[in-house]
Amino acid sequence: MKADVLLGLQWGDEGKGKVVDYLAPDYDIIARFQGGPNAGHTLEFGDVKHVLHQIPSGIFREGVLNVIGNGVVLDPVVFRKEIEDLEKYGIEFKNRLYISLKAQLILPTHKYLDAAIEKYKGDQKIGSTLRGIGPAYQDKVGRFGIKVGDVLEEDFKKKVNEIMEQHKKLVSFYGGDFEGFEEKLKVFFDCIEYLKTFNLTETAIFLNREMDNGKSVLAEGAQGSLLDVDFGSYPYVTSSNTITPGACIGLGIAPGRIGKVFGVFKAYCTRVGEGPFPTELFDDVGKDIAKIGHEFGATTGRPRRVGWLDLPALRYAVMLNGVTDLYMMKADVLDSFEEIRVCNEYNLKSGGKTADFPNNLSVIDSAQYHLIKGWNSTLDEKCFDNGLPQSLEDYISYIEEQTGIAIKMVSFGPKRKQTILR
Numbered sequence: 001m002k003a004d005v006l007l008g009l010q011w012g013d014e015g016k017g018k019v020v021d022y023l024a025p026d027y028d029i030i031a032r033f034q035g036g037p038n039a040g041h042t043l044e045f046g047d048v049k050h051v052l053h054q055i056p057s058g059i060f061r062e063g064v065l066n067v068i069g070n071g072v073v074l075d076p077v078v079f080r081k082e083i084e085d086l087e088k089y090g091i092e093f094k095n096r097l098y099i100s101l102k103a104q105l106i107l108p109t110h111k112y113l114d115a116a117i118e119k120y121k122g123d124q125k126i127g128s129t130l131r132g133i134g135p136a137y138q139d140k141v142g143r144f145g146i147k148v149g150d151v152l153e154e155d156f157k158k159k160v161n162e163i164m165e166q167h168k169k170l171v172s173f174y175g176g177d178f179e180g181f182e183e184k185l186k187v188f189f190d191c192i193e194y195l196k197t198f199n200l201t202e203t204a205i206f207l208n209r210e211m212d213n214g215k216s217v218l219a220e221g222a223q224g225s226l227l228d229v230d231f232g233s234y235p236y237v238t239s240s241n242t243i244t245p246g247a248c249i250g251l252g253i254a255p256g257r258i259g260k261v262f263g264v265f266k267a268y269c270t271r272v273g274e275g276p277f278p279t280e281l282f283d284d285v286g287k288d289i290a291k292i293g294h295e296f297g298a299t300t301g302r303p304r305r306v307g308w309l310d311l312p313a314l315r316y317a318v319m320l321n322g323v324t325d326l327y328m329m330k331a332d333v334l335d336s337f338e339e340i341r342v343c344n345e346y347n348l349k350s351g352g353k354t355a356d357f358p359n360n361l362s363v364i365d366s367a368q369y370h371l372i373k374g375w376n377s378t379l380d381e382k383c384f385d386n387g388l389p390q391s392l393e394d395y396i397s398y399i400e401e402q403t404g405i406a407i408k409m410v411s412f413g414p415k416r417k418q419t420i421l422r
Contacts (some may be wrong), residue, residue: 002259003031007221009317011271012238013304014264015329020057022419023262028215031067031207033250034240035222036106036133037078055082056220057152059093065210066093067203070102071240071250073136074148076191077184099195100203101149107160108184109167110135116176126236127400131307137239139163148200151192177260203254211257219247221275223377225263225317227233233361236275244321263323263405265314267331267395270295270304276361279307279343291335294340308341308369311402316357318403325408328399331392332412337374340395343367344402372398379412383420396422 006023008014024030037053052059053076062189068074086093087088110132117135118128128134139145145241150156171178211217225231227238228246241249248255268289272276281289289295295304317323334340347356349365350396358364375389388410396407412421 001214001216002257003211003217003219003247003253004260004262005219005221005244005258006262006264007242007244007321008224009263009265009314009321010224010269011226011321012224013268013270013272014224016221016264017052017057017181018260018329018411018414019264019327019409020218021060022416023218024058024061025092026216027058027064027218028066028216029055029067029207030220031069031211031217032056032220032222033069034071034073034242035238036073036136037075037131038129038133038223038238044093053078053082054126055097058218059086059097060091064096067207068103069101069203069251070100071246072100073104073106073133074099075106075131075146078193080191080194088277094198098199098201098203098206099148101147101200103148104131104136104140104145105148106136107146107164107167107189109171111162112171112176112178113167118172119176120174125274127275148195151196152200153276207251207253219251219253221247225320226313231320233275236273243379260324261322262325262327263318264327264329265320266329267309267334269307269310270322272302272304277305277307278361278364279310279367280305280345281307289333293330308322308343310367311399312346312355312357315403318405324403326403326405327409327411328396328407329411331410332379334374335378335422336376338375338376340372340374341369342372342398344370370398381417383412388420
């Protein structure tokens with residue numbers, strides 16, 4: 001068997017959690033391959049909204065196994081809270097959740113360091129979620145990191161204290177503080193003991209053996225392709241590889257074992273934090289889209305910046321990921337607009353134009369738009385019988401024509417049933 005991959009094609013917040021939950025019954029295993037508690041995968045059942053930060057989105061499907069891969073940086077404090085939130089709803093998870101021994105741990109001092117560095121940068125700040133994710137990945141690359149497997153060693157606390165002493169020096173250098181540190185440290189070690197009660201395993205071996213035995217795997221990405229540390233709008237990116245090759249590294253799956261790649265995107269664009277955003281809207285239209293779409297970060301609560309769909313960026317993400325199927329989310333947010341705009345190329349400050357996503361987005365002067373008549377009608381369950389409005393079909397056809405990839409799913413709300421397969 002091959003592993004399919006599902007990931008975001010924009011700046012994150014595309015609606016990946018809902019899609020993973022929707023597809024989960026077709027898979028034996030859902031495996032998260034990168035990122036940390038900066039992810040906020042929102043799933044809504046009935047009147048209850050669940051936000052998952054580190055646990056794979058297949059956890060709500062009975063019988064589906066869930067894997068936190070080696071590419072993830074795990075915060076044991078956030079992890080415990082997530083588990084306790086699941087327990088409130090009687091969800092059986094302990095025998096269905098596997099955590100890589102090679103996943104890196106986020107230590108309490110990582111968060112203090114994250115905040116100190118961001119403050120030190122001033123106007124050049126990245127817009128970090130301040131969850132300690134960047135510093136944890138820095139330690140991993142610098143070969144200072146503490147892995148999940150280390151919690152089973154006798155000298156675990158000694159290792160942690162040694163690296164935290166180094167962090168304290170750096171925090172002092174950047175002018176940070178350690179308010180409330182001792183209490184956070186105590187909670188951290190309590191949560192480590194809790195973490196040790198779970199299935200800590202060599203997930204690369206586990207996944208490959210399960211695939212050899214015919215089990216199906218869906219690799220779940222966090223954030224979005226335009227936040228990839230190598231190919232995103234650097235330096236305003238996350239600290240991991242969010243694209244398809246990241247699934248190979250983050251799970252220990254060979255490239256030849258990748259099957260389909262499902263690319264998730266919104267019918268428009270959003271971005272949280274700092275960084276360039278070529279189609280950003282600053283007018284009432286942008287405010288209306290943000291209000292209708294409830295565009296606030298699931299993890300941080302920060303308002304998201306909003307803009308029209310950016311096709312050069314989408315084509316770039318499709319290319320990088322080898323996308324086989326496109327899934328369009330939040331089509332209903334655009335229900336009431338008389339006119340829909342789609343960016344099909346950029347006007348450059350040099351005077352020229354380009355339909356490519358440039359290395360440095362600062363060369364862009366403005367976005368050039370293709371206009372499509374809005375469908376100006378409510379997307380609801382009637383679409384199952386009557387079909388999608390013709391203007392929405394035109395919108396979909398234009399995107400398919402420009403990307404060369406079919407849109408196989410259209411979502412028009414947060415609930416499972418608010419989904420149309422094409």
